[in-house]
Amino acid sequence: MTGVPISWYLILSAVLFSLGVAGFLFRRNIITVFMCIELMLNGVNLSFITFSYHLKHVNGQIYSFFVMVVAAAEAAVGLAIILTVYKSRGTLNIDDVSSMKN
């Protein structure tokens, strides 16, 4: 039982985060994009908990707990927004929702 280097966890977290960013950049479906945000948050959570292990202190876990709660709140509101966007525009393509421009 030798264990794994702590850097592996951190790199895994970075990989997951980057995958989330990639999804955000390359996907056009709002729901998928939103899920990619969750993926990024998960990646960050992993590094929080890894640091919690590294520092042998519970605080990192508390932060990731808060991240989870915020993610839950965000999901509730975000999905409600997606519902209304779909109702009013009839599309889930993120590039069709570009009224920020004007």
Add this chain to the structure above:
Amino acid sequence: MDAILFLIFAVIAVVCGINVVVQSHPISSAISLIGVMGSLAVLYLLLGAEFLAAAQVIVYAGAIMVLFVFVIMLLNAGGETGRGRSFLAQLLGAPVLIAFLGLMAFFVQRLFPGTEMVQFGAFHGGTAQAVGRALFTQFLLPFEVISVLILIAVLGAIVLARKEFDR
């Protein structure tokens, strides 16, 4: 043993993560994301964060993702249609991402050069008691604030998703 478990679940997480991005149908992405979350829960356990592992499954897999699946089913969202119009993102995205990942990996390797090993059972600070104690003493105020945030989010979601405004 630790290494094997880590490798198994890290591979599952990465494969599912890639799947989230490449699957064309949102529901496949959602299922893959559940896979990522489940394997992350196991990794949390390995890191000694047992409460967070349970919370990860209950909150993420059991609540948030159910909501996603629910909405996908409700909208009956199909695969992607139409063409994207932000060419900039498609053009510059990959190089930027690769640069980001490379830099992150570089710094992680420099800062944590692999001397410290993660071993299951070496850290017991993540029990429900420990987390609860920290939440209700040191982090009491953020905890209360975040519960208010949740309440507001619930109200906001209800207001947004209501069919019509009652007048």
Add this chain to the structure above:
Amino acid sequence: MNFFLLSAIKAALVAAVLLTTLAYLQWVERKVIAHIQVRPGPYRVGPHGLLQPLADVIKLLTKEDLIPPHVNKLVYMMAPFLAIVTALFSIAVIPFGGEVQYPGGSTWMQLTDLNIGLLFVLAVSSVGVYGITLAGWASNNKYSLLGSLRSSAQMISYELPFSLAVAAPLLLANTLSLREMVQHQAGYYLGFIPRWNVFQGPMPQIVGLALFLIAAFAETNRIPFDLPEAENELVAGYHTEYSSMKFASFFMAEYANMITSCAMTTTLFLGGWLPLWPASAGSNYVPTAIFLLAGAFALYHGLHPARRKDRISLPVVAVVFFLLALMFAVPAVQTVLLPLFWFAAKTGFLLFVFIWVRGTLPRFRYDQLMAFAWKVMFPIAVVNLMLTAVMVELFS
């Protein structure tokens, strides 16, 4: 003994018993419902239809495994698998009995005792909704989709009073480990009232038990909350498009969920494997007495048979019962078997309640069901939790 070997043996044992129980629970249900409706129930296959489950399994296995066109194949295949796996998962942390000695060591009659056992159960049950949801969606059938939408909304809604009802005994026991939870319920008030969480001071969890049971009915999609498969509205709900073993998986998942819920109720509220009254008052001889009584009953009916077949079958059953009674009377075996007996008795009683309710109550309307969850169950659960917290703070 090697940890892995031991775990494997235990897992194999539990799986065997659980799967058999699943199959026979089906038979019991059909029998009980039949008797409630004053008819004999399965009678043809084996004595009193005892081999009916076997016949059912063979039938389901040999049926054609249809995959309808236009379904999302991967998800369609995965959904029943998910349903049955999550249903069986939480058995892993439920303690069936106390510590058992064997040559060269000892072990607990439980697959594993997690520090976060209760959270584990909650987590698994919260994932359980995916099986039904995805099945309905992947079937590409509007009735299935409606059924699964209903079920996911229903399960999310009832998850709340479910979790809140669980939290109250947790406050009493001050632990998340299910084994410690049971150990905390040991002892008696005044020498005969068990200190189970239903009766335990400072705040007996009678309301909590009722809430938990009702929520469990909803979580397992049982009547009166079986809206997801309301056959007169939705054909058969989420599993309309399933056949053969996949269909059986959903069926097994439902029964497995029932068993898990009942076992959880027993563990959380009814003192797990602890006897109803103290051993000093003779609780050790309860199983012996019961089996003797059952044997005598069977023997009587064997001697006064309603049908000719019974002249042979019922005395055989009687002999089996007498043997069981004898086995429970041996003190050396008692330490192992008595906890198992009490656990099984309580769980079995609760399962009977599930079936009983199915035989008696009509189905809710969908809006009533949701209103009931949010406007009745949820407030009561919150009040119960707060009262418990206050009482615990005040009196201990």
Add this chain to the structure above:
Amino acid sequence: MQLWLIPVFPLAGFLLNGIFGRRASKAFINTIAIGSVLLSFAWVLKTLLGLGDLTTPHIERYFTWIQSGSLHIGFDLAVDRLTAVMLLVVTGIGSIIHIYAIGYMAHEGGYYRFFSYMNLFMFFMLTLVLGANYLILFVGWEGVGLCSYLLIGFYFTKKFATDAGNKAFIVNRIGDFGFSLAMFLIVVQFGSLDFGTVFPAVPGKSEAALTTIAFLLLVGACGKSAQLPLYVWLPDAMAGPTPVSALIHAATMVTAGVYMVARSAAIYTHAPAAMEAVAIIGVATAFFAATIGLAQNDIKKVFAYSTVSQLGYMFLGAGCGAFSAGIYHLVTHAFFKALLFLGAGSVIHALGGEQDLRNMGGLRHKIPWTFWTMMCAGVAIAGVPPFAGFYSKDEILMAANHHAPWMYWVGVITAGMTAFYVFRAMFLAFFGKYRGEAHPHESPAVMTLPLAALALLSLGGGYIFKVPEFLAPLFPLAEEGHDLGPVLISVAAGLLGIGLAYLFYVARPELPDALVARIGGLYQLVYNKYFVDEVYGAVVVNPVVSGSREVLWKGVDVAVIDGAVNGVGSSARGIGGVLKLLQSGYIRSYALWVALGSVLLLIVMGVAGGLR
């Protein structure tokens, strides 16, 4: 002794009436409003009886209000003999006037609003009187100013009423400015605002500092108590309902300045120059306002100028070192001037809103209660012995005679004029033939009974309440005995005034017109109040208004400030026009920029932040 209950009763009344009054019945409003003030009065009596002889102040500390460095300001209330006198006057007269207002306001709109404001006023006035430091006093001071503003503008649909309210508020700002500066100086000099800390420390301070503080306090007092040159708001304040004029603008609020000067007696006695200024302002105001009062035709205006004049007397007393005489006059003045106003209110009520003396006359028989009670007030203010005004005015004039004889003589002339204009008003209103069109009727008992009570106080109040003896522990009595001569002279002046008024307006009514024809210019000057409002308008108001408009608005604001703001805005627009190209509206493009930024950040951190 639960001093806080005294102001809290009216506050509760204010809240109840203010919140629920709109929908409540009049009986409810009356019960709350009158009841709260009566309770307060009763509590004052109980407190004073329970506190013994009060030779040392009784202080109650409730909580720390402001704690900043070494400066500590507590929310403290205190009672000493001066406060006791003020408490009795405020709650006693206040109760009487509240009862009177039931009848007077019966047919007015905004009934609940009126009473809730009145209760709020009582709260602030009691806070002012009870405060144990300058800041609490200032809270009450500002609060009564606010209530005064609200009640002057009570008939807010009429422009002159709202204008008058604004005028009162703005003029008072000048005074409050002085008061604030004085408080800052006190903090600098004494490191505290507590009366109990400041006054014992006075002897050790430099006279220059004390004089400055005293002058600034005087500015405040002049604003609140309508002294020269800030008196202009008080005559206009008569736009409010008459009970307001009686309570706020005659009996209590306007005397706050006198109270404050008397309260700060320790400072004034060590600042002789300021004392002199108080006396001069007082005597000048008394004389000046009295002359204006001679020629006014509005019955309330006459009494308003009379109030200004009498306040001048009080200042004169205080300025001559006879603080107790000033307070004495404050008390008796509260009796008879409240009575005069309430009587005037009764007359106005009887005539259905008529206020012009030229349209009255012969009311003696029609509203006898009002006539006789007002007559009592008249003899009291004229200084006829042995009624209330005689005692207090006598004390003041004695002190003035002792201090500087010319002040005494001006005071005596003023006393004569006072008697003249008061009886002029009385004779014009109650004697002769009725000149108006309305049908006068006597007021209801709820109005006449308060009048009667005040009449008794006006007649006997001076004899019964020997205020100077009561205040002797605070303000030692003058040593010298009473000379009979000066007293007789002042009494004679008063009687002469009454006689002249009788001659002019009852015996030979044609005389005044002849006299006006002879001295037309002077009459016009007095009749138009010396054109003070016009002068203020030309010298102060117009320059400020046009200066603000031409220089500050069109010059500074438009050119400089708006220019700067618009310049920043337009340059930001210019830059934004370039940066706009980045804003494609596609979220994913934004995300790319964020990602690019984080990569750059990583590089910067790696290069510069020592992450290597």
